Amino acid sequence: MQELIVILVDGLVFSSYLFMVAVGLTVIFGVMKILNVTHGSFYAFGAYMSATLIGAYYETDWPEFGGFLAIFAAALIVGVFFGIVLERGLLRFLYHRDEHIIVLATFAMFLVLEDVLLMIWGTDPYFAYQPMSLLGSVDIAEMTFATYNLTLIALAVVVGLGLWLGLTKTKWGKLLLAVIFDREVSQAMGINVTMVFLVTFIIGAIMGALGGAYIAPTISVSPGIGVEVIVLAFAVVVIGGMGSIPGAMIGALLVGISRAAAVHKFPEIELFVIYAIMALVLAIRPEGLFAPAQARKI
Amino acid sequence: MRYLDKTVVGLSIAFLVLLFADFFMAEWVRFMGLQSLARGAVALGLLVLWRTGLVSFGHALYFGIGAYAAAMLTLVGYHDAFFLVFAGTLASGILAYLLGFLLRRYRGIFFALLNMAFSMILYGVIVKTEELGSTDGFSVLAPTFLGYAPEGEAVQTTLFLFTLFFTYIVTVGVHLYLKTTLGGMSMAVRENEIRVEYLGYSAEKVIHVKYVFSGLVAGFGGAIMALAIGQVDPDSMANWNVSGEFVFITILSGIGNVAATFIGAFVFELIRTYAFEYAPLFWQLILGGSLLAIIMFLPNGIWSLVDRLRKSEG
Numbered sequence: 001m002q003e004l005i006v007i008l009v010d011g012l013v014f015s016s017y018l019f020m021v022a023v024g025l026t027v028i029f030g031v032m033k034i035l036n037v038t039h040g041s042f043y044a045f046g047a048y049m050s051a052t053l054i055g056a057y058y059e060t061d062w063p064e065f066g067g068f069l070a071i072f073a074a075a076l077i078v079g080v081f082f083g084i085v086l087e088r089g090l091l092r093f094l095y096h097r098d099e100h101i102i103v104l105a106t107f108a109m110f111l112v113l114e115d116v117l118l119m120i121w122g123t124d125p126y127f128a129y130q131p132m133s134l135l136g137s138v139d140i141a142e143m144t145f146a147t148y149n150l151t152l153i154a155l156a157v158v159v160g161l162g163l164w165l166g167l168t169k170t171k172w173g174k175l176l177l178a179v180i181f182d183r184e185v186s187q188a189m190g191i192n193v194t195m196v197f198l199v200t201f202i203i204g205a206i207m208g209a210l211g212g213a214y215i216a217p218t219i220s221v222s223p224g225i226g227v228e229v230i231v232l233a234f235a236v237v238v239i240g241g242m243g244s245i246p247g248a249m250i251g252a253l254l255v256g257i258s259r260a261a262a263v264h265k266f267p268e269i270e271l272f273v274i275y276a277i278m279a280l281v282l283a284i285r286p287e288g289l290f291a292p293a294q295a296r297k298i
Numbered sequence: 299m300r301y302l303d304k305t306v307v308g309l310s311i312a313f314l315v316l317l318f319a320d321f322f323m324a325e326w327v328r329f330m331g332l333q334s335l336a337r338g339a340v341a342l343g344l345l346v347l348w349r350t351g352l353v354s355f356g357h358a359l360y361f362g363i364g365a366y367a368a369a370m371l372t373l374v375g376y377h378d379a380f381f382l383v384f385a386g387t388l389a390s391g392i393l394a395y396l397l398g399f400l401l402r403r404y405r406g407i408f409f410a411l412l413n414m415a416f417s418m419i420l421y422g423v424i425v426k427t428e429e430l431g432s433t434d435g436f437s438v439l440a441p442t443f444l445g446y447a448p449e450g451e452a453v454q455t456t457l458f459l460f461t462l463f464f465t466y467i468v469t470v471g472v473h474l475y476l477k478t479t480l481g482g483m484s485m486a487v488r489e490n491e492i493r494v495e496y497l498g499y500s501a502e503k504v505i506h507v508k509y510v511f512s513g514l515v516a517g518f519g520g521a522i523m524a525l526a527i528g529q530v531d532p533d534s535m536a537n538w539n540v541s542g543e544f545v546f547i548t549i550l551s552g553i554g555n556v557a558a559t560f561i562g563a564f565v566f567e568l569i570r571t572y573a574f575e576y577a578p579l580f581w582q583l584i585l586g587g588s589l590l591a592i593i594m595f596l597p598n599g600i601w602s603l604v605d606r607l608r609k610s611e612g
Contacts, residue, residue: 035407035411090590093594094593097593097597099406099407100353100407100410100545101549101593101597103355103407103410104542104545104546104549104589104593105589105590105593107542107545107546107586107589108546108585108586108587108589108590108593109586109590110586111582111583111585111586111589112582112583112586112587112590113586114582114583114586115579115580115581115582115583115586116583118579118580119579119580227537227539231414231418231538234411234414235415235418238408238411238415242407267426268426269422269426270422270426271418271421271422271425271426272419272422272423272426274418274422275415275416275418275419275422276419278411278412278415279412279415279416279419282404282408282411282412282415283400286403286404286408287408
């Protein structure tokens, strides 16, 4: 029973983490049809920026809880900066190209940014434990969990709900849905597609950076964290169906809980299980669980 | 013969020149050459797939299987290069044949990502297998060649001849295959699959054949790589960015001609080696930067330079 609770809580925490990094990727894919490998860089830059800002914040004698603001500030700075630079500076020249070429271009950019990261922050790891130790821990069924990790679940729920409401209930969201449905017709109807693309990309980038920024206090922020995260995010997004926000949520839950179970029950298959689920889901539902049906073109 | 195929002639000349040069090459050039041939072989498989409009982000799977199959056989006492490379190639080929039944139904980004999923499964298995050295991998002893057991530099010289010979045969074979009706179908499948079906061909069969072939050559490349470096490890043989590098080489070379893949692989190796040598902290930046430059300014790869030259002459 206790083990079950551990698996469930760990699984939920890990799922929330996965959802945070995957949701930006799926939003960008949904609107722009771009599989963005640089999402891993957004994550890594978010984590580094957050570690730096948190470090700087706790040098001052401002109120301790303000450290959380540093996390969100880091995500905003990184997301807006890279969102604008990459979309305006690179992607807009590639929209007419083959989808694989665009993936490769973002892969190239990912490689470049990996080294830019090293140039700025060097190879030494960074620690930003203060927000985590500030919240302490709670006991669930006689077991101790770090409260900070549990807040990740709340954050994922807020982000998910926010995006979903924004997409379905606001005017901006409706415009976005129109562009997702048919780019050319929406342009003909007077929607500023260039603007929609830019804003979407910035929002996606902020989400990726927020994932990294929020997780930074729980890990040692060191080179190479983006490499691992991007394939995980791919797996989640593909399982759920690319471009679908509920899909990203289900995908994250599926992957998160199975990995937590594997970690506790069969640690040997921990890495294996994620991609096995991905392969299995694709074998049964070739375009993921929540992918919209596509018309066959003759 | 009424008509000599220019590519076959070119490949044969290159083959003879390299064969001869092998005995005079500096050691590091030969080492780079070996790696280029190994990676070029994988890129050749990707070229064949790309002609059908399919890109795989997971061919490190077959590369890794080839490398590990060959390396594991050396652990149980087999050291003959012919046997090791054959076994590595065959193991990858069989896996590609089996997975092909599933993968031939997928197109576009899903084909790319399902391949990636399978390659990451292999990566996960290797990383978690302590017997295979986990993330450190293990080293591979120098191979023998049909009873001939070279020592020192002669190992690499012989391995180069061996690799060159097989690569030459495979490359000419691919070139001739692409000119047959089945090979020609690939462009048709890319342009419009449904019409291909109406003409009475099976698009899925075309893709399956190509997929098995790409698995075979990737396994060949992997086995060669294991013998050339004398070491196998998951991060440089089975991780997802290795697959990315293979696609990189294909883009660098362009899909216009089979010979281009090996030129592309060599250029890739040059960029990588020099970037690593002179800017060890920024080699990824240089690699990524050159890939971006190719995508932006040379969309059809290095081979388009050759085409351009021909046009300006003609």
